[in-house]
Amino acid sequence: MSFVCRRGSVAIFPWGLVAARARLCVFLLAAVGRAASGNEPGSIAFSDETRAAGIDFRHYSPLSPLRHIHLYMGSGLGWLDYDRDGRPDLFFAQGLAFPPGPLSQRPSNRFYRNHVSGRFQDVTSLSGLVDADYSMGVAAADYDNDGFPDFYVTNFGENRLYHNNGDATFAEIGRSLGVNDARFGSSCAWGDIDGDGNLDLFVVNYLKIDPNHYPTCTTDYQGQQFSVTCQPRDMEPERDILYRNCGDGRFDDMTESAGLLSGSAGKGLGVIAADLDGDGDLDFYVANDTVPNHLWENVGEGRFVERARLSGAAVNRYGAATASMGLAAGDVDGDGLLDLFHTNYFKETNTLLRNEGQLQFLDVTEEFGLAGPSRLRLGFGVSLFDPDNDGWLDFFVSNGHVHDRLHELGRRDEPFAQLPSFFRSEKGRRFRDESNQSGEYFRKAWVGRGCATADYDRDGRSDLAVLHLNDRPALLRNTGQTGNWLSLELIGTRANRSAVGAALRVTAGGRELARIRQAGTSYLSCDEERLLIGLGTAPQADRVMVQWPGGKSEEWKNLPAGTFVQLVEGRGGTP
Amino acid sequence: MTAASVPGPSASRRPARKSVWGWLTVTLIALGVVVGAVWWRQTTVRDRTVARRQAAEASTELARAEDLFHQRRPAEALPHALRAVELQPGSTANQMLLAEIYDDLKRTHEMIGPLRKALEIDPGLLAARLNLSYALIWTGDTVQGRREAAQCLERDPDSVPARRLLAQCDRDDGNAESALENVRRGLAVAPDDFESRLLEAELLLFMKRGDEAYQRLESLPEAAKSRLRTLTLLARAAGITGRTEAATEYRRQIDRATRAE
Numbered sequence: 001m002s003f004v005c006r007r008g009s010v011a012i013f014p015w016g017l018v019a020a021r022a023r024l025c026v027f028l029l030a031a032v033g034r035a036a037s038g039n040e041p042g043s044i045a046f047s048d049e050t051r052a053a054g055i056d057f058r059h060y061s062p063l064s065p066l067r068h069i070h071l072y073m074g075s076g077l078g079w080l081d082y083d084r085d086g087r088p089d090l091f092f093a094q095g096l097a098f099p100p101g102p103l104s105q106r107p108s109n110r111f112y113r114n115h116v117s118g119r120f121q122d123v124t125s126l127s128g129l130v131d132a133d134y135s136m137g138v139a140a141a142d143y144d145n146d147g148f149p150d151f152y153v154t155n156f157g158e159n160r161l162y163h164n165n166g167d168a169t170f171a172e173i174g175r176s177l178g179v180n181d182a183r184f185g186s187s188c189a190w191g192d193i194d195g196d197g198n199l200d201l202f203v204v205n206y207l208k209i210d211p212n213h214y215p216t217c218t219t220d221y222q223g224q225q226f227s228v229t230c231q232p233r234d235m236e237p238e239r240d241i242l243y244r245n246c247g248d249g250r251f252d253d254m255t256e257s258a259g260l261l262s263g264s265a266g267k268g269l270g271v272i273a274a275d276l277d278g279d280g281d282l283d284f285y286v287a288n289d290t291v292p293n294h295l296w297e298n299v300g301e302g303r304f305v306e307r308a309r310l311s312g313a314a315v316n317r318y319g320a321a322t323a324s325m326g327l328a329a330g331d332v333d334g335d336g337l338l339d340l341f342h343t344n345y346f347k348e349t350n351t352l353l354r355n356e357g358q359l360q361f362l363d364v365t366e367e368f369g370l371a372g373p374s375r376l377r378l379g380f381g382v383s384l385f386d387p388d389n390d391g392w393l394d395f396f397v398s399n400g401h402v403h404d405r406l407h408e409l410g411r412r413d414e415p416f417a418q419l420p421s422f423f424r425s426e427k428g429r430r431f432r433d434e435s436n437q438s439g440e441y442f443r444k445a446w447v448g449r450g451c452a453t454a455d456y457d458r459d460g461r462s463d464l465a466v467l468h469l470n471d472r473p474a475l476l477r478n479t480g481q482t483g484n485w486l487s488l489e490l491i492g493t494r495a496n497r498s499a500v501g502a503a504l505r506v507t508a509g510g511r512e513l514a515r516i517r518q519a520g521t522s523y524l525s526c527d528e529e530r531l532l533i534g535l536g537t538a539p540q541a542d543r544v545m546v547q548w549p550g551g552k553s554e555e556w557k558n559l560p561a562g563t564f565v566q567l568v569e570g571r572g573g574t575p
Numbered sequence: 576m577t578a579a580s581v582p583g584p585s586a587s588r589r590p591a592r593k594s595v596w597g598w599l600t601v602t603l604i605a606l607g608v609v610v611g612a613v614w615w616r617q618t619t620v621r622d623r624t625v626a627r628r629q630a631a632e633a634s635t636e637l638a639r640a641e642d643l644f645h646q647r648r649p650a651e652a653l654p655h656a657l658r659a660v661e662l663q664p665g666s667t668a669n670q671m672l673l674a675e676i677y678d679d680l681k682r683t684h685e686m687i688g689p690l691r692k693a694l695e696i697d698p699g700l701l702a703a704r705l706n707l708s709y710a711l712i713w714t715g716d717t718v719q720g721r722r723e724a725a726q727c728l729e730r731d732p733d734s735v736p737a738r739r740l741l742a743q744c745d746r747d748d749g750n751a752e753s754a755l756e757n758v759r760r761g762l763a764v765a766p767d768d769f770e771s772r773l774l775e776a777e778l779l780l781f782m783k784r785g786d787e788a789y790q791r792l793e794s795l796p797e798a799a800k801s802r803l804r805t806l807t808l809l810a811r812a813a814g815i816t817g818r819t820e821a822a823t824e825y826r827r828q829i830d831r832a833t834r835a836e
Binding site: 309311315356358360362372375433 | 681682683684685712713714715716717743746747748749751777778780781783803804806807808810811814815817822823826829833
C-alpha cells in the first residue's frame with residue numbers, strides 16, 4: 001500500500017502546513033508527469049546556487065599564529081525539515097576564533113529555511129539557534145518521537161541538543177538532559193541500539209585538549225622556526241560517548257556499560273550507525289585519525305564489542321592505520337551488503353571497504369579505481385548518493401589540507417585548498433573520476449570540510465551542500481540528466497518516528513537496491529531524512545521492502561517513479 | 576672628362592692610402608684574432624675549470640646524498656641530491672638518486688620529473704622507465720603508466736616488474752581477470768617474486784577466490800610470511816574464508832610485528 005501525496009498515519013499539522021502540503025502535491029503531480037516519460041541517466045552536472053538562494057553564511061575559523069589544531073578541523077552542516085513543510089532546511093555549524101573574542105562579536109551557527117521559491121531565509125534568531133561556541137558536528141532526528149526533527153551539535157566545548165518545539169523554534173536542552181559533554185566533540189549519529197523505539201546518540205570525540213594548556217607545535221625549516229598544527233599522532237586520544245535515550249526525556253551515559261571503554265581510545269572524526277553484519281541491530285563504525293578505526297559490533301543487551309581488527313576494517317590493505325576523517329556506508333557493488341568508505345590524509349588514498357559478509361571487509365580501493373585519483377588529495381566530507389538516479393551509488397568528496405603553510409616549508413605539492421572530487425559508479429564495478437565534468441564548482445580549489453545531500457528543490461535529483469573552512473559554503477543544485485526516481489519518507493510508529501536505522505530493499509527494473517536511513521554521516525554532517533531512490537529507466541519500484549529498526553519487515557508494491565511517498569510503519573503488507 | 580684622361584693628385588696617392596688602411600685592417604683583424612683566441616682559450620679553460628669544479632661538486636653532493644640516503648636519512652639527503660642535479664643535470668645517476676629519495680619520502684609523484692629527465696638522457700635506461708611507470712600508476716595515470724610498462728616489456732619480455740606494473744594498471748582500470756593473467760605470466764618467470772605473489776593474492780581475494788588466495792599465501796616461504804604486508808593479507812584471507820582461529824593468530828603476529836616496527 002502506497003501513500004502518494006498523503007499524510008499517512010501521523011497527523012501533525014503545524015501552522016499553515018496544510019497549504020504547503022497542497023502546493024507540494026501539485027508540484028509532485030508535475031513531477032510524476034516528467035518521470036512517466038522514462039528518463040535515461042546521463043551527464044552529471046551541479047550548479048552552484050549559493051548566492052542565488054540567498055545563503056550568505058561564511059565559515060569563520062581564523063587561523064591563529066600558533067596554528068591551534070581545532071581551527072583547522074572546520075565544521076559540518078545538516079539538512080532537516082524543521083517546519084515539516086516538505087522541504088529540507090539547512091543548518092551550518094560555525095567556527096570561532098581562538099582565543100574567542102567578546103561574546104557580542106562572536107559569529108553564530110546559521111539556520112536557513114528553504115522556501116518554495118528556491119530561496120533560503122536566515123531564521124537563526126527566529127528559531128532560537130543563536131550560539132557562539134566553535135561548533136563542529138550536526139546530526140538531526142526526532143529523538144522524542146513528537147513528529148518534529150531535533151538536532152544535536154558537537155562543539156569544541158559544550159555540546160548542544162536542540163529540541164524542536166513544533167512552532168518553528170528550538171530550545172537548547174542539552175545541559176538539562178546531561179548530554180552537554182564539553183570535550184572536543186566531532187561527528188555524532190543517532191540510532192536505536194536496542195530497538196525500543198527511542199533514538200540513542202553516539203558522540204565521537206577527537207583529542208584531549210585543555211584550552212588553558214593548549215599544545216602547540218613548531219617545525220624547523222632552513223634554520224627558521226614555523227608554528228604548525230600539531231600532529232594528531234603525537235596527541236592524546238579522547239574517548240567517544242554513547243547516550244541511551246530512556247524514552248522519558250532522560251539520557252543515560254552508557255559508554256562504560258556498553259563496553260566502549262574497552263580497548264584503546266580513538267581520535268575519532270567520523271561515525272556511521274548501520275547494521276553492518278545484517279543481524280538486525282545497529283553497529284557503529286568510527287573513523288579515527290592516525291590510529292586504527294573502530295567497529296563496534298552490537299552484541300545485544302546494550303553491549304558492544306570492538307571488532308575492527310578482526311573484520312579488516314581497522315587499517316588499510318597495507319596494514320597501516322590511516323588518518324580517517326569522513327565516513328559513508330552504502331551498497332556500492334549491488335550485492336545487498338553495506339560497504340564502507342572513509343576519506344583519508346594526503347597521499348594515503350581514500351579507502352573503500354567491500355563488505356564480504358559475516359562482518360568481514362576487504363580494502364578494494366585500487367580495484368575500484370579510487371586510489372590514484374585520491375592520493376594527492378586530503379579528503380574530509382564524503383557523500384555516497386545517486387545523483388544520476390541510475391541505481392548505482394556515486395561519491396562526492398570534499399578535499400582540503402590541514403596545513404596552510406606547507407608552501408613556506410618547501411612543500412608546494414600539498415596545497416591547502418584542493419579540488420573537490422566526484423567519482424561516478426560504472427554499474428558498481430568500479431568508479432570513474434568525473435570531477436572535471438561535473439560543473440564549475442569542481443574547477444576551483446576549496447578547503448572542503450563537511451558535506452551532505454538533499455533534494456532541496458524537490459525535483460527528484462539529489463543536490464549537495466558543502467562547507468568550506470573560512471569561506472562561503474556551496475549549495476550545489478543537481479542539473480544533470482537523471483533517471484527515474486522515487487522519493488521515500490519513512491515514518492516509524494513502533495520504531496523511532498524518524499525510522500533511523502531502517503533498511504530498504506527496492507526492486508526495480510530487475511535489480512534489487514539496498515538503501516539505509518541514517519542520521520549522521522560524512523564528516524560532521526547529516527543528510528536529509530528522505531531517501532531518494534534512483535530507478536534508472538524503470539517506470540516504477542515493483543517492490544519496496546522496509547526492515548524497520550527493531551526487526552519487523554513490511555513491503556509496498558508498485559510505487560510509480562517520480563513520486564514522493566510516505567511509508568508508514570504498520571501500513572505495508574507482509575513480505 | 577674621365578679619370579683616366581685627367582689624372583689628379585688623388586689618383587697618384589691612392590695606392591699609398593690603400594696600403595695603410597689595408598695594413599691597419601689586417602693588423603686589427605690579426606689583433607682581434609689573437610685577442611679572441613686568447614679570450615676563447617681563457618674562457619674555455621675557465622669553463623672547463625668551472626665544469627670540472629661543478630662535476631667535482633656534483634660528485635661530492637651525490638656522494639653525500641647517497642651516504643645520507645643509505646643511512647635512512649632521506650630528508651637530509653634531498654637537498655644534496657637536488658644540488659647534484661642542479662650542478663649536473665645531464666647525469667642519469669643524479670636524476671635516479673633524486674627520484675629514489677622522493678619515493679622514500681613518499682613524494683612518489685615528484686619522481687616523475689627526474690625520471691623523465693633520466694630517460695631523455697638515456698632512453699634505454701630500463702630502471703628509470705620501470706620507476707616512471709610505477710610513479711604514473713601511483714598518481715592514477717594508468718594510460719601512461721601502461722605505455723611505459725609496455726615499452727619495458729618490449730625491451731625485456733621477461734621483466735617481472737614490468738608484468739606486475741601492467742597487472743596493476745589492469746587492476747586499477749577494473750580488469751581483475753586480465754591483471755591476474757599478467758601477474759601469473761610474471762610468476763611463470765619468477766615464481767617467488769614477493770610483490771607478484773602478494774598482488775596475486777589481493778586479486779584472488781577481490782575476485783572472491785579467498786581459499787585460493789589463502790593457500791597461495793600460506794605456501795610463501797616463512798621469511799616472506801612474517802612480513803607485515805603478508806600477515807595483513809593472510810589475516811584478511813583467513814577472516815574472509817572463515818578461518819577464525821588462523822585470523823586471530825595472524826592478528827597476534829601483526830601486533831608483534833607492529834610493535835617491533
